[in-house]
Amino acid sequence: MPGQSTTRTWTRALSRRRRALYISSPIGLGHAQRDVAIAGELRKLHPDLEIDWLAQHPVTAVLAEHRERIHPLSAELASESAHITSESGDHDLNAFQAIRRMDEILINNFMVFYDAVESGGYDLVIGDEAWDVDYYLHENPEIKRTAFAWMTDFVGWLPMASGGEREAYLTADYNAEMIEQVERFPRIRDKAIFVGEPEDIVPDDFGPGLGPIRDWTERHFDFSGYVTGFDPTPLIERREELRQELGYEPDQRVVIVTVGGSGVGESLLRRVIASYPEASRRVNGLRMIAVAGPRIDPASLDSPAGVEMRAFVPDLYRHLAACDLAVVQGGLTTTMELAAARRPFLYFPLRDHFEQNRHVRHRLERYGAGRYMEYAASPPEVIAAAIAEEIDRPIDHRPVETDGAARAAALIAPLI
Amino acid sequence: MVHAPADRPAPATPAPATDAPAGREQTRARYPDLEGVAERDGGRIGFEVYGAGDPPIMFVPPWIIVHSRIWKAQIPDFARRHRVIAWDARGNGRSDRPTDPAAHGDEAIAKDLLAVLDASGTKAAVLVGLSSAVVPQIIVASEHPDRVLGLVLIAPSVPLGERVAGRDVPFEDVLETEHRWAKQNRHFWRRDFRAYLEFFFGEMFNEPHSTKQIEDAVGYGTTTDAETLGATMYASSVERDAFLGLCTAVRCPVLIIQGDRDAISGPSRGIELARAIPHAQLEVLEGGGHGPSGRDPVRVNLLIRAFIRDLGGPS
Numbered sequence: 001m002p003g004q005s006t007t008r009t010w011t012r013a014l015s016r017r018r019r020a021l022y023i024s025s026p027i028g029l030g031h032a033q034r035d036v037a038i039a040g041e042l043r044k045l046h047p048d049l050e051i052d053w054l055a056q057h058p059v060t061a062v063l064a065e066h067r068e069r070i071h072p073l074s075a076e077l078a079s080e081s082a083h084i085t086s087e088s089g090d091h092d093l094n095a096f097q098a099i100r101r102m103d104e105i106l107i108n109n110f111m112v113f114y115d116a117v118e119s120g121g122y123d124l125v126i127g128d129e130a131w132d133v134d135y136y137l138h139e140n141p142e143i144k145r146t147a148f149a150w151m152t153d154f155v156g157w158l159p160m161a162s163g164g165e166r167e168a169y170l171t172a173d174y175n176a177e178m179i180e181q182v183e184r185f186p187r188i189r190d191k192a193i194f195v196g197e198p199e200d201i202v203p204d205d206f207g208p209g210l211g212p213i214r215d216w217t218e219r220h221f222d223f224s225g226y227v228t229g230f231d232p233t234p235l236i237e238r239r240e241e242l243r244q245e246l247g248y249e250p251d252q253r254v255v256i257v258t259v260g261g262s263g264v265g266e267s268l269l270r271r272v273i274a275s276y277p278e279a280s281r282r283v284n285g286l287r288m289i290a291v292a293g294p295r296i297d298p299a300s301l302d303s304p305a306g307v308e309m310r311a312f313v314p315d316l317y318r319h320l321a322a323c324d325l326a327v328v329q330g331g332l333t334t335t336m337e338l339a340a341a342r343r344p345f346l347y348f349p350l351r352d353h354f355e356q357n358r359h360v361r362h363r364l365e366r367y368g369a370g371r372y373m374e375y376a377a378s379p380p381e382v383i384a385a386a387i388a389e390e391i392d393r394p395i396d397h398r399p400v401e402t403d404g405a406a407r408a409a410a411l412i413a414p415l416i
Numbered sequence: 417m418v419h420a421p422a423d424r425p426a427p428a429t430p431a432p433a434t435d436a437p438a439g440r441e442q443t444r445a446r447y448p449d450l451e452g453v454a455e456r457d458g459g460r461i462g463f464e465v466y467g468a469g470d471p472p473i474m475f476v477p478p479w480i481i482v483h484s485r486i487w488k489a490q491i492p493d494f495a496r497r498h499r500v501i502a503w504d505a506r507g508n509g510r511s512d513r514p515t516d517p518a519a520h521g522d523e524a525i526a527k528d529l530l531a532v533l534d535a536s537g538t539k540a541a542v543l544v545g546l547s548s549a550v551v552p553q554i555i556v557a558s559e560h561p562d563r564v565l566g567l568v569l570i571a572p573s574v575p576l577g578e579r580v581a582g583r584d585v586p587f588e589d590v591l592e593t594e595h596r597w598a599k600q601n602r603h604f605w606r607r608d609f610r611a612y613l614e615f616f617f618g619e620m621f622n623e624p625h626s627t628k629q630i631e632d633a634v635g636y637g638t639t640t641d642a643e644t645l646g647a648t649m650y651a652s653s654v655e656r657d658a659f660l661g662l663c664t665a666v667r668c669p670v671l672i673i674q675g676d677r678d679a680i681s682g683p684s685r686g687i688e689l690a691r692a693i694p695h696a697q698l699e700v701l702e703g704g705g706h707g708p709s710g711r712d713p714v715r716v717n718l719l720i721r722a723f724i725r726d727l728g729g730p731s
Contacts, residue, residue, distance in 0.1 A: 078445035101442040108445035108492040140714045177625040
């Protein structure tokens with residue numbers, strides 16, 4: 001408006017506090033936990049660091065618990081987790097196509113990110129599987145205006161057999177585009193961190209003629225080791241005490257069944273609870289606790305006598321650390337929590353989910369943790385037999401590292 | 417088959433048959449606040465309204481081979497600060513499917529545009545259009561300047577500059593070939609309309625790694641049909657001299673966005689259009705094809721934002 005006075009403020013460079021914008025993927029539950037842990041370690045290295053989070057549900061719930069500061073533009077983000085739920089079926093999620101079919105949400109959210117960075121005075125952006133930020137910065141390198149640290153726990157879109165030739169072509173094309181972007185614009189990712197070790201990388205190629213994923217990833221990433229987001233040591237040391245607190249009797253063998261927070265777990269939950277009568281014949285003192293989560297009505301499940309149905313269990317990780325066996329989906333966070341807590345478990349990757357069936361499974365097999373189960377080949381009697389076989393198996397798998405958050409923070413800290 | 421342009425070595429690309437749940441629209445970033453139908457001359461034109469804020473922005477549909485979802489990378493972003501109106505031209509989306517060529521002419525579409533402005537209660541708007549939306553946009557801007565605050569003309573399909581070589585294939589003749597543009601033929605459409613769509617959109621999004629944009633657009637194309645689309649081949653279009661006259665009457669600010677590898681309209685159209693509207697701002701996208709709003713949405717959205725900011729509205 002002509003004639004109207006305006007005030008603007010500019011802070012001299014050396015008078016500025018260090019500022020970072022953190023974007024944590026809302027797909028799955030694990031990124032938020034590990035990112036809060038990494039943020040904590042970063043603050044140890046830069047006590048003056050201010051962190052804003054551009055975040056959405058369910059990340060915001062974790063951030064609120066930790067009193068982290070959420071950027072007001074977060075309210076303008078379109079929901080990725082609702083989209084992923086809408087793409088899920090009966091123990092089925094084609095994760096590659098689901099992310100591909102999220103392109104409208106990703107461009108919307110990138111433009112929100114753009115606005116946050118334009119006005120935020122940030123020195124650094126940290127993106128933990130923030131696909132929109134990484135992709136569109138490579139597509140529009142001239143708009144990058146901060147240092148950028150990229151994190152992921154898998155590299156390479158992989159086709160599932162059910163997708164046929166077409167999916168193999170598409171995943172290779174997506175990988176090729178990513179490789180071209182990173183090699184043409186190495187200045188976009190100032191630091192790329194693989195959350196894991198080189199051995200956790202799948203032995204596959206990116207696609208025909210594109211070379212091995214591991215070789216390329218080792219050349220383009222640093223490695224933080226796994227980031228659990230919590231220290232499992234006290235839980236392991238205090239396990240007997242924990243069992244008492246949670247009301248698990250010494251002669252009880254407790255199986256926890258948990259299928260995550262979305263509705264996609266219902267069919268697995270039904271099958272596992274249907275295995276209880278047979279499993280309890282095989283295992284003395286078997287006690288099964290099934291956690292339905294917010295989207296499944298426990299009353300709708302016709303649970304057999306003896307199965308305890310819960311809608312919600314606070315501090316589920318403590319139950320998982322105290323149980324005798326867990327039955328879970330194939331997501332990285334929950335399975336690695338169990339591996340870190342040194343518990344036996346059965347895991348059922350969602351059908352057509354390339355990350356759970358290939359990347360996560362490869363990593364768990366590297367640790368020697370858990371038993372892979374194929375949902376389609378596991379009627380209740382097979383599940384009962386697996387419960388009986390695994391519940392007493394001695395735990396001898398490779399320990400999960402506990403310094404991942406500190407290692408990740410040490411890699412990021414020099415950027416600010 | 418999805419066809420890559422001839423000058424790019426193309427790996428064999430298996431058909432996109434089964435990779436999306438059949439017929440289900442993917443989740444949108446934002447859903448309309450209001451859906452309506454404008455009626456004009458017995459025709460029905462479906463539109464959507466999103467968000468609030470001035471100036472209002474209307475996204476004008478191109479050829480009915482697509483519908484308003486072609487703007488999915490723009491609508492939610494601009495609806496954060498503006499009232500956004502998107503509509504389907506008659507022949508696709510939520511509009512009716514006239515097979516009378518008279519419904520598909522440039523003048524008829526311009527009247528439909530005005531009808532949607534009226535029906536949505538929009539006095540004036542910035543008109544953002546792609547490809548064959550541009551002639552109707554310019555008709556409205558020159559004949560009803562009070563309704564148009566600015567024009568954004570992307571990959572304009574206008575009677576200026578040079579037509580893409582090889583596109584002039586007889587539509588009604590029985591041809592002995594199905595090679596490339598020979599697919600733009602009524603008999604081929606009746607045989608394998610989808611194969612035509614895949615060819616067409618492979619040409620439209622000829623940038624490498626455009627599988628998603630091609631698949632989306634093929635999906636939009638399957639919601640019209642060969643007979644309705646065939647009617648557009650006989651629609652009356654504004655001739656060059658008359659069009660130049662309309663251009664000289666445009667007074668509002670104009671932004672033209674033109675890819676230099678546009679294989680549908682040809683790269684010279686936007687350049688000639690900028691000569692015909694001397695106050696227009698021309699943005700050339702090197703390496704860009706005919707659908708930059710889908711393939712390079714960040715660049716296009718930032719250009720539109722800056723254009724609107726310069727009009728004096730919120731940025």
